[in-house]
Amino acid sequence: MSELDGFFENKMNEECGVFGVFNHENAAELTYYGLHALQHRGQEGAGIITSDGVTLHQHKGEGLVRNVFSQQDMERIKGIHAIGHVRYSTAGGGGIMNVQPFLFRSQSGPLGLCHNGNIVNAHQLKGYLEKEGSIFQTTSDTEILAHLIKRQKAPTLFDALKTSLNYIDGAFAFLLLKQNKLFVALDKYGLRPLSLGRIGTDGYVVASETCAFDAIGAEFIRDIEPGEVLKIDLKTGITSSTYAVQEERAMCSMEYVYFARPDSDIEGINVHQARKNCGRVLAIEAPANVDIVVGVPDSGLSAAIGYAEEAGLPFEIGMVKNKYVGRTFIEPSQELREQGVKMKLSAVRSIVKDKSVLLIDDSIVRGTTSRKLVDMLRHAGAKEVHFRISSPKIKAPCFYGVDFSTYDELIGATHSTEEIRQVIGADTLAFLSLEGMVKGIGRESKLGKNCGQCTACFTGEYPTSMYEDITAANVEVK
């Protein structure tokens, strides 16, 4: 959903990406290219911790992977194992201090740690740990795991990790690096994607998305199971265990809808295909008498292709994104904005003029972006604008890592479809049904039983326990 792109000026989503390499002489470089492939999951900061078998080295910084790491940095952190992280920063966050992975030092050896997801009982755990003497140096929840592990009396780190994870509720994909061991853990609902692959002769890789495997020439082995914990070491290879009984699977639907790259597979389902199928279902559920089908770039394109194919309508490039947009831009003043100055997206006048246009986007959050998209098409001469959304209406906040902060910000929580249509000024508006989305993504046919996915933002039914401080709808979830 281009609304999630921070398309015009909204603060928007949060998501992170994790990547790990075990036993490869180019571990640092592979992590660099792996994180680059995951860059769409976070552009605010990036970091890598490597191990050369004896010492842990780290480098991190704010900005894109390609700006954070210089050739010199890469040489300084050469290693045979590595973990890395790309981060979407929270507004007003601690800047560089919150960029992961974190490096914890101890006289028994250092520990690297990074995390994708959101811990729903973080407040409770921090309160408990502080009473026990813990000090927190970041605003990130990720530190919690390190403190929990420190407190376990378990014989091995693997045991301490498993015990610690039982304290934590929420969505998480953790990577932990010791001098010669890599640990991997996924929450028991499987809310976040995490996959295992093979690289070189005896090396392993772990990544939030499989597109990172393709980017480095690694071979996909399998997805990490909900509740699974891996220990990878040089002697025994991969040891798999579980920290908890696996719950009903609850893979985040928004990964298919918006976050993931179209070339990633999530639990065996290609993201582009899932989106295209959702478009197909949408064409059946919500047909329209139009001349052309246009997708909002980039995230509406797959669904638009599916819709057009199913409906037998021409798929046209009626909106174009300027690919040179970046962080350092001078924003147009209000005056220039009103004159029609646009930096990021343009409607293609000669395509849409005098046409009845069906516009497909992946979601509506606040509606402000959608209104601008409709306006843009009308100014470019579109006769009619029929808006279709390739996912259900978002009605409830997410507590698992997506930054839909509060009910107030979600137009779907407070407005009917007809009211939203009026707000955004479209001729017609329709959302994909929940059943349609589930069918379109197609987890049942692929995964068989236990094919569940988290649809909490569409339904308000959350897979995890709920905690006082997160259910207060006006509390901002980090």
Added chain:
Amino acid sequence: MSELDGFFENKMNEECGVFGVFNHENAAELTYYGLHALQHRGQEGAGIITSDGVTLHQHKGEGLVRNVFSQQDMERIKGIHAIGHVRYSTAGGGGIMNVQPFLFRSQSGPLGLCHNGNIVNAHQLKGYLEKEGSIFQTTSDTEILAHLIKRQKAPTLFDALKTSLNYIDGAFAFLLLKQNKLFVALDKYGLRPLSLGRIGTDGYVVASETCAFDAIGAEFIRDIEPGEVLKIDLKTGITSSTYAVQEERAMCSMEYVYFARPDSDIEGINVHQARKNCGRVLAIEAPANVDIVVGVPDSGLSAAIGYAEEAGLPFEIGMVKNKYVGRTFIEPSQELREQGVKMKLSAVRSIVKDKSVLLIDDSIVRGTTSRKLVDMLRHAGAKEVHFRISSPKIKAPCFYGVDFSTYDELIGATHSTEEIRQVIGADTLAFLSLEGMVKGIGRESKLGKNCGQCTACFTGEYPTSMYEDITAANVEVK
């Protein structure tokens, strides 16, 4: 053509973009956003010269528009008229010294000047001018016009300009700025696109492509005619004249095929539509028994959509580009490259696996990129790879601003289609025919008579006179 993207590592095309504003209080800002919309025409340097009615101000630098200009720079160069330029640098070029526009100072007042195109008799003109006492401070041909004007005895600058242009042969779109006048000139063949628009109450804009009008909310008036020269001033508005008898039109075909943005219209024809139509014609000319149609992002996408629609085949996103690629990247070492590390483009395994794939790109220059694309699909499991090119075979160098240096670099100049197929490793290969391209772009139906377009790179038949130093095929054309 992704080969022209400098997709893997080749040096490639040259193209520039020009933009001008006359009589608007935000002339500098509009030029900034206009150049940003033209950024795809040159990423090596950018500059703006403004006039506040009395003084000319300039700022320029190497890199993207968004990196060259700070808020502070923009405030320093505020003005009511402006010209700007984005530049694709020649290798080993003079760096910042060659970034346009150029500012020429004189006790009778300053002159700003910029240029898109290539002067084919530059060597002869420079020789003549040096004999007359001229000194050149850049390696750019653009300075030539300023020296020619200086030498005319004409009563007005407008006259001097028209006389001077008669010396110059080749492709050019010139913008000249005086304190209160803007001059615009296009070569008599109309080799480069150049359009006129309206902004605000009494303001005018000129741009290499119409997408820049959409980006700033300007209204398209008309295209500049071949051989036309405009004077725009505050009192008399626009005065149109010609410097020479208009030749048979010869708009660069590669503008439609590769350079221009899909949302631009060139002489009334939308670029995306032209590409899509070429894809349709290609589907008829060169059908294939395949499962899916895949376009090479970004420039092969429009043609692929057209091909798929015409052939009734599914259009799939079988290749994905990493949109965070940029200039500061650490390139993978040869070793990592061989292991399959890719930074820019990935094949989508789950889309192409076990499929017979028809891959569409816009052109083949040296063939090296095409070979990598085919390899990438095969490694991702494609059963068959049928390659289709949505333009004819490039057989001859371009002397009008496109950096096909020599015959040697053009695989199409030396290899048959079957030989090229073997080099790139495709199962089948076909190019669009010349007639097919002409039909697909559709200038005849749109422009009626005098609808000619330059096809020199496909045919070796050049619209302009030829000069000794440029026809030597091993001379690198700047």
Added chain:
Amino acid sequence: MSELDGFFENKMNEECGVFGVFNHENAAELTYYGLHALQHRGQEGAGIITSDGVTLHQHKGEGLVRNVFSQQDMERIKGIHAIGHVRYSTAGGGGIMNVQPFLFRSQSGPLGLCHNGNIVNAHQLKGYLEKEGSIFQTTSDTEILAHLIKRQKAPTLFDALKTSLNYIDGAFAFLLLKQNKLFVALDKYGLRPLSLGRIGTDGYVVASETCAFDAIGAEFIRDIEPGEVLKIDLKTGITSSTYAVQEERAMCSMEYVYFARPDSDIEGINVHQARKNCGRVLAIEAPANVDIVVGVPDSGLSAAIGYAEEAGLPFEIGMVKNKYVGRTFIEPSQELREQGVKMKLSAVRSIVKDKSVLLIDDSIVRGTTSRKLVDMLRHAGAKEVHFRISSPKIKAPCFYGVDFSTYDELIGATHSTEEIRQVIGADTLAFLSLEGMVKGIGRESKLGKNCGQCTACFTGEYPTSMYEDITAANVEVK
């Protein structure tokens, strides 16, 4: 001592500077200018934490104060109280992670902390704290205090601080910031300088050196006493207490000799005057029959002036420093170095040619720099070079914050004065005697009884307890 300047290429000293403001509306800006005045104490990193009375804000970075903080950063961290730090990084250190102040977060409110000095029982304390569950995120000793405080059951933070300080042995000047309180603590030996001043109507400042007071227009009140702990809050103003019985004073002699700025006063004694007096004493102790007196810029100048005055000899500028030297320089290759290419310091040929020169520097560490200085003078034509050092021979490592790592690196630990003379190639060489230095600095006449100063690096007699891991002379002290 220019050897301590890292004059040619040696790694050298470590020192830090701390600065705090309480109750002033421009606390952030004052800290910026205060840290800038202390910049000579550390150029590797700088940070500021402010409090607006409710929230703590921080910004830090690697490099000089003027490069770390932008106008935008300063606006973001506006506050009424602040602490700041400039840091000399240890080689291979944790980069940005080790830049102070540190911000510790807790559900009972955040704590800012910074530190100048070195904790000699850090290893023991970290071991103890880790057993208790503490996790360390930096390689800095400073974190130790935060963990100790967290573990106290004391009723107030002031009490917890005092109790915690009793665990710590070594040299320290701590600043701690809460939302509306500033705490200040100095070790019981008074090894590091720390002064208190007044700013504005009701504001206070604390700084490592009094030059920072002059830089911001603050008024000096008094020096912090050894073992003193201050609490400053809005209601009760300054509350002074002690954490331990004050030991015999042991102010670092090297502060007078090298570290401090000449315009600072340390415990009532101006640093330039102290150096000049040492030069005077040296003239009496080690006279020479020479034509001119030359000081090594900048740190040998004060002593050279004193020597020249006492001896009735002309003081000449026979060596000049290039003031544009900085971090980003391209170092001359070995080949160019051998040809005589110098970037930082030149001998003035026309001053020293055919002269018998007395050269004064503040110390000799490894002797390599001194040898180059002598060579430089001889190449510039000096007839004789008589070297005088305005402090005693350095014979023993420092464990209190000065980076004389090991005995091996100290030429004075292993060579007699005559042997050193031969190594550096001077005609004569003399060091100031210990008594001479004590007399020159003049603490006795100023402070009366309890006027002691630390002379451990000259004598090997350390004021604090010694710990196993630091006395091993080949262990690098962080």
Added chain:
Amino acid sequence: MSELDGFFENKMNEECGVFGVFNHENAAELTYYGLHALQHRGQEGAGIITSDGVTLHQHKGEGLVRNVFSQQDMERIKGIHAIGHVRYSTAGGGGIMNVQPFLFRSQSGPLGLCHNGNIVNAHQLKGYLEKEGSIFQTTSDTEILAHLIKRQKAPTLFDALKTSLNYIDGAFAFLLLKQNKLFVALDKYGLRPLSLGRIGTDGYVVASETCAFDAIGAEFIRDIEPGEVLKIDLKTGITSSTYAVQEERAMCSMEYVYFARPDSDIEGINVHQARKNCGRVLAIEAPANVDIVVGVPDSGLSAAIGYAEEAGLPFEIGMVKNKYVGRTFIEPSQELREQGVKMKLSAVRSIVKDKSVLLIDDSIVRGTTSRKLVDMLRHAGAKEVHFRISSPKIKAPCFYGVDFSTYDELIGATHSTEEIRQVIGADTLAFLSLEGMVKGIGRESKLGKNCGQCTACFTGEYPTSMYEDITAANVEVK
């Protein structure tokens, strides 16, 4: 004079430095280090043009030498001959476009050119050249020489150069570089310093100041004579000629007083010695009953040392400069400034308190800085402040490269010494007499007859012809 340092906030002087190397394999690197040694003559921009014997390469940029050139840049411009320039930018200047050296291209080969000085008939020459068809691309006068040369019909460039120089009046030191020749020219008055040296086996160097020779290990040969023109080539070595009859020598006095580095020799006289002697003469001319002598750092120090020695008074470091001041600083707000926040210079309270201070600076331009210096000392507790200036009163603008723009800006042009004393608030004030300065510098004893020096800024008597547009006192001289 610290007033000329741009000490507080004034715009100030202009000066440039030139450097050339002929026939040395490290010509580019030597020029880099040579320009670094001349950095005090211009900090706004730096450039180098090299020749590898066939091609000329250039790199230039805004800022300090160490920031303009990267390792990569240096490798790109490797050569065996080179010329370089450091530049003090004029306010509102053309930015990078005005940074020298300039590279002029021609089909008969390229020409590099740079220049220190100011051409007093530039306006007239530009008018003439524009009529002849010349176009100017910078606001610099330096281009004029290239255009003049282009217009000569002389058989060789050496001849053309000499003829061209006869058109030019004013102060200049020109360096010109061809593929295998270096040309050097000095104006017929010898207004600017320029020296010749030897490097390596057969190499030569030329520099504005001899300190650059010391910095690279070159050997001083001799100064360039007024009106002298050198051609240096590989076959014939150095050929000396003159372009005009040598006038009475008129070396700029301000080079001794302020511009040059203390370790440079100008026409055989060391700059530090000249300043120190001026201080000695001043002590005799204007004695004072004071406790201590303090010099304003850095430029008042040499004179203060001389004054103190002559007067038998203690020389003290009563003012200290912060050596970390740089370009990117956040300036204190007016409010903070009034509170006493200072970034660059501090008075040392414990040195000056209750003392009668004699303060020595090198000059007074507008008096604003001097007033602040006096205030600073008084605030630091000085009982009396007696101000002494080690040069005569500046009464007239300079047209030879020093940026005293107009009479209005010179307090000495409009105020008596007593009035100035009142403005700056000193207890007494005295300037060195003209005779005293001439005696102090000592050119007569060194050079014998024809020892003249330019004293125009002290007397209003100019050595060159005067031109209408420069004598209008309110015309700003670039």
